[in-house]
Every structure is written in structure tokens, then in C-alpha cells.
Amino acid sequence: MKERARLLFCTPMDSADFPKLWNRDAEAAAERLGFQLDLLRTAPAGAGGWNRLLRGYDGAVTSWGAPQFNAELLEGNTRLRIVGHAAGSVADLVSDELFARGIKVVSANDTMAGSVAEWCLAASILGFGRALEFLRFGGGEPLRWENRGRVRSLRDAAIGIWGFGAIARSYLELLKPFTPARILVHSDFASDAALAEWGAEPASLERVFAEADVVVLLAGLNNRNIERVDGGLLRSLRDGATLINYGRARLIREEDLMVELERRRFSAFFDVFYREPLPVDSPLYRLPNVVLTPHVAGLGGIRRFIPDVLENFGHFFRGEPLRGEITRERAAAMTSHKKALTV
Structure with missing residues (x-):
């Protein structure tokens, strides 16, 4: 039997955003698509903690507050193949290293x-x-x-x-x-x-x-x-x-x-x-x-953010074309949330 793709939802359960994003539709989508989708009780410490954690996963589902997938976070990780952002812009999430490794990026931006x-x-x-x-x-x-x-x-x-x-x-x-x-x-x-x-x-x-x-x-x-x-x-x-x-x-x-x-x-x-x-x-x-x-x-479509990302993961792991893939060029044109608000 083919091993199920293992995914991590990177918004921790103790986050205020978790109950906004996680719902029965998300759980049902993961089960229907045959994914092992793990939840995270609390965020690991720093890029090093994320690095150690993510080495065990084929895909990561992120949302607001996720760390940047930069060289430090990705060092030594040969398993991660796709990142799906259950939100809009990925400008602060992606890096040159992420794209250089050929890791695919999708999001709920269209939703x-x-x-x-x-x-x-x-x-x-x-x-x-x-x-x-x-x-x-x-x-x-x-x-x-x-x-x-x-x-x-x-x-x-x-x-x-x-x-x-x-x-x-x-x-x-x-x-x-x-x-x-x-x-x-x-x-x-x-x-x-x-x-x-x-x-x-x-x-x-x-x-x-x-x-x-x-x-x-x-x-x-x-x-x-x-x-x-x-x-x-x-x-x-x-x-x-x-x-x-x-x-x-x-x-x-x-x-x-x-x-x-x-x-x-x-x-x-x-x-x-x-x-x-x-x-x-x-x-x-x-x-x-x-x-x-x-x-x-x-x-308005927040209940569909994770299910829509998981549908795209389904296409990816079945070898089908992605819908709305975020390329390096498209990411560069997106909003950087670090610049979105004055302090």
C-alpha cells in the first residue's frame, strides 16, 4: 500500500487563528484525500526548531504568522516538497532558497x-x-x-x-x-x-x-x-x-x-x-x-482556506497540474505584510 503523504498544519492549536482556520471541512478534506495531517500544539522555538520539526513532513500547510521558509529553516530537509498557505499573500513566507529547491507553493489567495x-x-x-x-x-x-x-x-x-x-x-x-x-x-x-x-x-x-x-x-x-x-x-x-x-x-x-x-x-x-x-x-x-x-x-471564504489548499495538494501528489501555483515572480508582486501596517 502506498504510504500516505504526511502534512503539518503549522498554525499551533494555542494560536488565536487556529479556531478560525481549522474546522470539520478541513478535517474531512484531509481524510478524503488520504493525507496524514498533523496538528501542532505550540510553535517550536526559532528557525532551528521549525527545521527539526519539518524534516518529517512531505508538505506544510501555513497561514498568518508562519515563519519564513528560508535557508536556515530548510537546511538539510530533503523531504519537504510543497507548501500551501491557507491565507492570501506568500510574500513574507517564501525565499529564494525555497524556490531554488523546487518546492512548490500554493495558497488560498484565489479563495x-x-x-x-x-x-x-x-x-x-x-x-x-x-x-x-x-x-x-x-x-x-x-x-x-x-x-x-x-x-x-x-x-x-x-x-x-x-x-x-x-x-x-x-x-x-x-x-x-x-x-x-x-x-x-x-x-x-x-x-x-x-x-x-x-x-x-x-x-x-x-x-x-x-x-x-x-x-x-x-x-x-x-x-x-x-x-x-x-x-x-x-x-x-x-x-x-x-x-x-x-x-x-x-x-x-x-x-x-x-x-x-x-x-x-x-x-x-x-x-x-x-x-x-x-x-x-x-x-x-x-x-x-x-x-x-x-x-x-x-x-468570507475562511472555512474553505485549508480545504482548498488540500485539494491542490491532492493534485500535486497525484502528479496533476497545480491550480494557481505561486511562482517566484508572482510572489514578488504580492503584498508584504511586514510593510502593510505602520507601528
Whole structure:
């Protein structure tokens, strides 16, 4: 009988993230696929501890807080063949050594992307539809019936997107039935032909901000993109436009953002912040043109993170092509969480 592939789930049971990620679906997937999936009670000490532990495994399932799979952690390990990240970006997880050894990398990035895209669509409909001018979630204020005539359909919108990764493509897929008037995309990586296949027009970041009614920030956070959205770009937004940042807070220069939000020319939807949790004294709370959510956009599919990674492991160990393999080049374009929040 063929020996079962032995896997380790690297999020320890004493971690706050463990109960969010581990569930019956994950357990059932491991059993159905014939894996021996071991759980970890507590994390080992340092790279050396991880090195000794992982030498006994064919695959590792990681998530938030996992160590980097660098040369020190991998030294002497000839058994590990695949790493699957039960979260999104692997930028802080991978290393040149990992790829040089031919170890495959997959993640739940596409699963998470679908969830974020749903929130982007909801924010786009509410923002372009001017819902903040008449919508009420409670709190005792009456409905503003006098503003009913201001509502608009997304079919009349010019949509601008910064980024063309998995989230942006999922968002574009959801937009198709709405047939927006225009879709402008700025990407440092996608070709004009690739954008045209999605019905999008390639544009500079300056054009995205100046010409779109809804601007959605979905670029990865790297050295090139940190605070790339400055006061000049924000001032170029149309009156009544909607800014949606479901990517990373530090894509925007904080001081410039607060100045422009105070002018209340445009509405904004934020799921990511410069400091998380968002401080209770943040001025964002008092702005009526801002909608805030506590970094939840990617969590709608969290129950599927581990099962989806394990399905990919199943393809790998059966000798089948991987779905959404993370190459060295793709990893380099992903967000580094070490840069995502200021301290």
C-alpha cells in the first residue's frame, strides 16, 4: 500500500487563528484525500526548531504568522516538497532558497480574492449609487426621502482599478452583468492585450483617479507602491467620486488622505488601516462620507482556506497540474505584510 503523504498544519492549536482556520471541512478534506495531517500544539522555538520539526513532513500547510521558509529553516530537509498557505499573500513566507529547491507553493489567495471582490462590488454599488446620502443603518436618524432622486446605476459608472491580481480579476468577473460604461485599469504587470480580454482599458494611475467615478485600490504593497497615492492624485478625484481601499492602507499617504476626506468631496470605503485595530479616537469615525469595516473583506471564504489548499495538494501528489501555483515572480508582486501596517 502506498504510504500516505504526511502534512503539518503549522498554525499551533494555542494560536488565536487556529479556531478560525481549522474546522470539520478541513478535517474531512484531509481524510478524503488520504493525507496524514498533523496538528501542532505550540510553535517550536526559532528557525532551528521549525527545521527539526519539518524534516518529517512531505508538505506544510501555513497561514498568518508562519515563519519564513528560508535557508536556515530548510537546511538539510530533503523531504519537504510543497507548501500551501491557507491565507492570501506568500510574500513574507517564501525565499529564494525555497524556490531554488523546487518546492512548490500554493495558497488560498484565489479563495480570499473572491471574498474581497464581493465586498468591492457591494461598496461600488453603494458608493456610485450615492447611498450615503439617503441610506440609514439605524441610530435613530430618519431616512432622507428628499435625496431619493440622486440614486444611480452602476451601468453608468466609469470604474477605475489599480492592480490586476486575483482580486481585481474576481471583481471584474462580478462586474460583467452590470456592464459599466468604462473600466480603466492601471497595472505594472498586465499587458494591454490581457486587460482588453477583460473589457478593460489600460490607463495610467493619474487617468484612473481623474476619469473614474469609482476608484478601487487592489495593488500589492511593495517598495514601489508604498504611499504612491498622494495629495495630487486624491485632489484629482471627481466631485462625488467613490474611493475604495480594500488593498492596503499604506498605498495612500495618510496625511494627504485625511486632508482630502475632510473636504468631503468624495465618499470612501476602507477595510484596511494604518494601525489595526483602528484606534477608538481615529478621526475617520466622525466623517459622514466614510464607511469602515474591520479588515473582514477577505474572511468570507475562511472555512474553505485549508480545504482548498488540500485539494491542490491532492493534485500535486497525484502528479496533476497545480491550480494557481505561486511562482517566484508572482510572489514578488504580492503584498508584504511586514510593510502593510505602520507601528
